[in-house]
Amino acid sequence: MSASATLAATFLSDRISALQESQTIAMAKKSRELAAQGHNVINLSFGEPDFQTPQYIKDAAKRALDEGYTxxxxxxxxxxxxxxxxxxxxxxxxxxxxxxxxxxxxxxxxxxxxxxxxxxxxxxxxxxxxxxxxxxxxxxxxxxxxxxxxxxxxxxxxxxxxxxxxxxxxxxxxxxxxxxxxxxxxxxxxxxxxxxxxxxxxxxxxxxxxxxxxxxxxxxxxxxxxxxxxxxxxxxxxxxxxxxxxxxxxxxxxxxxxxxxxxxxxxxxxxxxxxxxxxxxxxxxxxxxxxxGRSSADEMVTAYHRRRDLVLKLVKEIPGFKTPTPAGAFYVFPDVSAYFGKKAPQGETIENATDLAMFLLNDAHVAAVTGEAFGAPNCMRFSTAAADEKLREAFIRIKDSLEKLV
Missing domain, CATH: 3.40.640.10 (Type I PLP-dependent aspartate aminotransferase-like (Major domain))
Known part of the structure; x- marks a missing residue:
């Protein structure tokens, strides 16, 4: 431990020292760092709609400013x-x-x-x-x-x-x-x-x-x-x-x-x-x-439903992934434990879902989140809140990278 880290350990509270950083935010940070190096990273780690806020809602915010809600x-x-x-x-x-x-x-x-x-x-x-x-x-x-x-x-x-x-x-x-x-x-x-x-x-x-x-x-x-x-x-x-x-x-x-x-x-x-x-x-x-009302939300849900079906089709083409059909939200959460114990081309062993997530980030340039963050260490979470073409490309890359593991 460095001298600065040792000092920090003495003045920070036990409460904050025991607190874990959000793994979704941590993986998004890592993917941004890789993208800054010039890599084409597809980020499926964040639970964020890729749609813009509906215009009528943005217009209401503008009116609120003009009406003095400050x-x-x-x-x-x-x-x-x-x-x-x-x-x-x-x-x-x-x-x-x-x-x-x-x-x-x-x-x-x-x-x-x-x-x-x-x-x-x-x-x-x-x-x-x-x-x-x-x-x-x-x-x-x-x-x-x-x-x-x-x-x-x-x-x-x-x-x-x-x-x-x-x-x-x-x-x-x-x-x-x-x-x-x-x-x-x-x-x-x-x-x-x-x-x-x-x-x-x-x-x-x-x-x-x-x-x-x-x-x-x-x-x-x-x-x-x-x-x-x-x-x-x-x-x-x-x-x-x-x-x-x-x-x-x-x-x-x-x-x-x-x-x-x-x-x-x-x-x-x-x-x-x-x-x-x-x-x-x-x-x-x-x-x-x-x-x-809900009309704008319902339009987005139609797109999420289509993307769910697309991703389920793509995931089924990946050997070893066991994925239940999501009834809502915009994620798939496959059990990926079939890949534990396999070796990457560089020689490192994939011990767990965290290792697999890092391998896919560095090899496929696709960001996902380890299931350990969600209390399910055999799984990984992939967000489907992305454009159809990005989802297709992401899972093609994932399949190609997983085929390198032996």
């Missing part, structure tokens, strides 16, 4: 936006909430962090349904909680069952965290599956659930079901959503949560000491997004 905003968000969110939840999700139940945050990631930090005491357990989004366990770590992974099987599209969840509950369990549609697998919990999970929660009223629904609109197979729809456990559920995926508003950073009044108030208190209210212009744009 001041601090209320910590939980403009009341008009919170009312529009409440109306959306009632109309589309059959959920009855008032403005006081809703907190608008700087992205769904902040809404998730607010909820975890507001709910979890040191040593309390959080059941994380795996494979999971990369930041869940790190948020629990920041709260000094203990993550308990419950892994879904490949045969069940990586969806954990209610029986698995109930078996993992202990007297120290505080929360369950999951996403549906799921990042990274694209799995979608059915109404029957969520009803079974709701029945478990009803038997354990001291346990709460964070339902991450950020990919709600990107659903290829059927209805989206919110866990909070089940009345007997509604007060045990914190529903998180936002505008980044469905409306291609990643850079605007607007998310929200809906929960019982006490939890929403706690999240508002937490946010008041960290960021205060979300950007005024972004909130006005988000309001316009909701008022404009």
């Amino acid at each position: 001041k601090y905003t209320p910590v939980p968000g403009y009341v008009e936006l919170r009312q529009a969110i409440a109306d959306k939840l009632r109309r589309e999700n059959r959920l009855e909430y008032q403005c006081e139940n809703i907190v608008v945050s700087t992205g769904a990631k902040q809404a998730l962090a607010n909820a975890v930090m507001s709910m979890v005491n040191p040593g309390e357990e959080v059941i994380v349904l795996a494979p999971y989004w990369v930041s869940y366990e790190e948020m629990v770590r920041l709260a000094e909680g203990v993550s308990v992974r419950v892994m879904g099987s490949l045969e069940n599209d990586y969806k954990a069952t209610a029986a698995q969840i109930e078996e993992a509950i202990t007297p120290r369990t505080k929360l369950i965290m999951y996403s549906s549609p799921c990042n990274p697998t694209g799995a979608v919990f059915s109404r029957e599956e969520l009803a079974d999970i709701a029945a478990v929660l009803a038997r354990h009223p001291q346990v709460f659930a964070i339902a991450d629904e950020i990919y709600e609109y990107i659903n290829f197979e059927g209805e989206h079901v919110s866990l909070a729809e089940f009345d007997e456990i509604k007060d045990q559920v914190i529903t998180v959503n936002g505008f980044s995926k469905g409306y291609a508003m990643t850079g605007w950073r607007v998310g929200y949560l809906a929960a019982r009044k006490e939890i929403a108030g706690a999240c508002e208190k937490m946010q008041s000491q960290i960021t205060s209210g979300t950007c005024s212009i972004a909130q006005r744009a988000a309001l316009a997004a909701l008022e404009g």
Whole structure:
């Protein structure tokens, strides 16, 4: 360790030293570095729509500037936006909430962090349904909680069952965290599956659930079901959503949560000491997004569906990849363990998915994310949020590179 690194280890907090960098952001950084060297890198590591924000939303942001929306905003968000969110939840999700139940945050990631930090005491357990989004366990770590992974099987599209969840509950369990549609697998919990999970929660009223629904609109197979729809456990559920995926508003950073009044108030208190209210212009744009309906989102979903089918066809041509069919989101998440133990042309051995991801980045110039980041070390995540021609080229390169392994 260098002298500067040794010094840093003495003045940085244990909290930050224990925190892992987001693997999706780390791989995107590496791919940018390779591209800066002149290589044609196809980046399938980032979960970001390749579409532009719809024009009517951008126009609303411009109007907001002209209308003087340049001041601090209320910590939980403009009341008009919170009312529009409440109306959306009632109309589309059959959920009855008032403005006081809703907190608008700087992205769904902040809404998730607010909820975890507001709910979890040191040593309390959080059941994380795996494979999971990369930041869940790190948020629990920041709260000094203990993550308990419950892994879904490949045969069940990586969806954990209610029986698995109930078996993992202990007297120290505080929360369950999951996403549906799921990042990274694209799995979608059915109404029957969520009803079974709701029945478990009803038997354990001291346990709460964070339902991450950020990919709600990107659903290829059927209805989206919110866990909070089940009345007997509604007060045990914190529903998180936002505008980044469905409306291609990643850079605007607007998310929200809906929960019982006490939890929403706690999240508002937490946010008041960290960021205060979300950007005024972004909130006005988000309001316009909701008022404009779902037609632009549905057009993007049509493209995502086509790309999913394209990528599944391409992946099936790669020997050794075992890939469930994603029902939503914009990822494929194959089991790639058939390549572990093989040697690359330079002589190095592919020990795990992280090694394979680095090999593909350096040899195929395709960036993906190791499944270790999602709690599934046999897998890799490839984003399908890219143009069709880029996806074709990427998987041709991947297949060619994998054929070099012996």
